Amino acid sequence: MAATMKVESLMSTALVTVRDTDTVGAAEAEMKLGGMRHVPVVDEKGNLVGLLSARDVLQALAKGKKRVRVGEYMTRKPVTVTTETPAHTAIDLLLDNQIGSLPVVGSDGHLMGIVTETDFLRASRGGFGP
16 A cells, blocks of 8 residues: 555445434444445534444344444444544544544535445555565
8 A cells, every 4th residue: 555545545435324313223233234344424414423233233133222223322423534534544533433434524524425444455466466
């Protein structure tokens, strides 16, 4: 990975999102369908309000809370980055916070994408051979 690589070149922009008023069961279905471990939670304007992980979903389901709102289990104010964040800084944030993804937001809080540990592995793969 180039030392000057930015999050913008790694992030996914084709996003599946949920609302904090959606049920955990509905969010689980979306996550399974998309093969995702994390799903951004947005408001009606597309601004990030939280992040729901597979672990959050499992915790809710273990308690029989499939019909509970996402807002009760999501992480509020998740660690975020911008498109201009250097890739190495984003990696440090993932490692330091022991998380698997970082929502990418604009200065106005609008969700622009997501970057995951898998995105970094794909980017670094080229440096390890064919």
